[in-house]
Amino acid sequence: MSDNSNAQRHSKGNLFFGLALIVAGSVFLMDRMEMIYAVDYWFLLPAMIALGGVVDIISTSKPEHIAKGCFNLIFAFWLYASIEHLWGWNFRTSWPLLLIAFGVQHLVGGLLASRETQK
Helix, strand or coil, X not given: CCHHHHHHHHHHXXXXXXXXXXXXXHHHHHHHCCCCCHHXXXXXXXXXXXXXXXXXXXXXXXXXXXXXXXXXHHXXXXXXXXXXXXXXXXXXXXXXXXXXXXXXXXXXXXXXXHHHHHC
């Protein structure tokens, strides 16, 4: 991967992270100013994490970034399911899924890296 494409990917990551911080800060500020009730917007957090995962997956060809994107998608799914208590999940009972997601991240990264070295 060229230095230019690395710079573009880094720039996209910074833009997404900066936008996510601005949105989160705005929601918390409006909550403090009693303009909104921030708890009503917690469902947006998993969506933002999932979007970051999708950006990681489609904007790079590096195995570690694709694996990180997979982890972010699984983490976002777990977070949403725990917040909404889907299937009886909550943070206390479903945290082992994070270990599985972390394992998937390393497994995908290792498989993609070995495939890349075989080329």
